Amino acid sequence: MRLEKIILREIGMPLVSFFEASFGRTTDRRIILVEVRGEGASGWGEVTAPENPFYNEETTETAWHIISRYVAPRLLRREVRCAAEINELLLHIRGHNMAKGGVEAAVWELEARLNGKPLWRHIGGARTEIPCGVSIGIQNTVEELLERIRRELDAGYQRIKIKIKPGWDVGVVARVRERFPAIRLMADANSAYSLADAGHLKQLDQYYLMMIEQPLAYYDLLDHARLQEQLATPICLDESIRNARLAEQAIELRAARIINIKLGRVGGFAEARRIHEVAQAAGIPVWCGGMLESGVGRAHNVALSTLENFVLPGDVSASKRYFARDIILPPVEVTPSGTIRVGEDPGLGHNLDLDYIESLTARKEELV
Ligand code: OSB
Numbered sequence: 130m131r132l133e134k135i136i137l138r139e140i141g142m143p144l145v146s147f148f149e150a151s152f153g154r155t156t157d158r159r160i161i162l163v164e165v166r167g168e169g170a171s172g173w174g175e176v177t178a179p180e181n182p183f184y185n186e187e188t189t190e191t192a193w194h195i196i197s198r199y200v201a202p203r204l205l206r207r208e209v210r211c212a213a214e215i216n217e218l219l220l221h222i223r224g225h226n227m228a229k230g231g232v233e234a235a236v237w238e239l240e241a242r243l244n245g246k247p248l249w250r251h252i253g254g255a256r257t258e259i260p261c262g263v264s265i266g267i268q269n270t271v272e273e274l275l276e277r278i279r280r281e282l283d284a285g286y287q288r289i290k291i292k293i294k295p296g297w298d299v300g301v302v303a304r305v306r307e308r309f310p311a312i313r314l315m316a317d318a319n320s321a322y323s324l325a326d327a328g329h330l331k332q333l334d335q336y337y338l339m340m341i342e343q344p345l346a347y348y349d350l351l352d353h354a355r356l357q358e359q360l361a362t363p364i365c366l367d368e369s370i371r372n373a374r375l376a377e378q379a380i381e382l383r384a385a386r387i388i389n390i391k392l393g394r395v396g397g398f399a400e401a402r403r404i405h406e407v408a409q410a411a412g413i414p415v416w417c418g419g420m421l422e423s424g425v426g427r428a429h430n431v432a433l434s435t436l437e438n439f440v441l442p443g444d445v446s447a448s449k450r451y452f453a454r455d456i457i458l459p460p461v462e463v464t465p466s467g468t469i470r471v472g473e474d475p476g477l478g479h480n481l482d483l484d485y486i487e488s489l490t491a492r493k494e495e496l497v
C-alpha cells in the first residue's frame with residue numbers, strides 16, 4: 130500500500146453544552162482531522178488531543194506539529210505493508226500517541242475501504258451491537274447533575290459516569306445514589322487526588338460504584354496499587370495506560386481491576402488491540418473511553434468497542450450529545466436500549482459531510 134498524501138484539517142466545533150472535568154472546562158473543540166490518500170482512496174482519522182495539555186501532554190497544536198514535521202515524512206512515498214505496521218514505523222517518535230494515533234487510525238480505515246470491509250470487521254471486531262454509557266461533566270449545581278442523569282437514563286444509556294474533583298465528590302455521589310439507588314454508576318477523577326486522600330476516597334465504597342477512574346497522578350501506577358489495596362471500589366485506569374507494556378505493569382502491580390482504552394491515548398488500533406489482549410488474558414474487563422470526538426473519532430471508537438473483551442459500556446454515545454450537527458452522515462445514534470449497532474458498509478460506515486467540514490475548517494495542510 131502506497132500512501133500518497135496526508136491532508137490535515139483543523140476544524141472548530143462548539144459543544145452543545147460545556148464539559149467540565151477536574152482539569153478544566155471545555156466549550157469549543159479544536160479537532161484535527163487526518164485524511165490519508167493512497168491507492169485511489171481516502172481513509173479518515175481524528176486526532177483526539179485536547180485544546181490544552183491538562184489531560185495529558187498533548188494539544189491540538191503539538192499534534193499538528195508532530196504530524197507535519199515527523200509522522201507524515203516517515204510514512205509518505207514509501208511502501209507500507211499494512212496498517213498494523215504503522216505503529217512500529219512511528220516508534221522512534223517518543224510519546225505523542227494522539228498525533229500518531231490519528232494518522233494510524235486513518236490508515237486502518239483506508240485499508241478497510243480498500244478491502245471493501247467495515248472497519249470494525251477489519252480490526253477483528255466480534256459484536257454487532259455495543260453497550261453505551263455517558264460521561265457527565267461537573268455541573269454548576271447538584272440539581273442540574275441529577276436532571277442530566279435522569280435525561281440520559283430516559284434516553285436508555287446503560288451506565289452513568291460522573292466527573293469528580295475535591296469539593297465535588299463524596300457529597301455529590303451520595304446525592305446521586307439517594308436519587309438513583311439502582312443505576313450502574315461510576316466516577317472519574319482525572320488525577321485530581323493523591324494517596325494522602327485515601328481515607329477520603331474510601332468513603333465512596335459505601336455507594337457501590339462500578340469503579341473509580343484514574344483517581345491519582347496520570348503517570349503513577351504504584352500509588353494506584355497502594356490505593357486499590359485500601360478500596361473495595363475497583364480502580365479503572367485511563368491516563369496511566371499509554372501502551373500494552375504499561376497495561377501489563379498495572380495488572381501485575383494490581384493497580385487496576387478495569388482498564389479504559391482510548392484509541393488516541395495509546396497511539397491507534399494496533400496498540401489498542403494489544404492492550405485488549407493483555408487485559409483479556411489477565412481477566413481484566415475493558416471499555417472504550419472518549420475524548421469528546423467528532424463523528425470520525427466516534428465511529429472509530431464504535432469500531433474498537435466491537436472487540437470481544439469490551440464487555441463494559443463505554444463513553445461512546447450519540448453525536449447529538451456533543452454537537453448540534455456532526456460531520457458524518459448519518460450521525461452516531463443510540464438505540465432506546467442504550468446500544469449502538471454497526472453495519473456492513475465499508476470503512477467508517479458513515480459518509481463524511483465534506484461541505485460542512487470545509488465550512489468548519491480553520492487551517493489545512495497537504496503533506497506529500
Ligand atoms: O477522562 O474520560 C476522560 C473527556 C475529555 C477528556 C477526558 C475524558 C473525557 C470524558 C468524556 O470523560 C468522554 C466522552 O464523552 O467523549
Ligand code: MG
Nearest residue numbers: 317342343367
Ligand atoms: Mg477518564
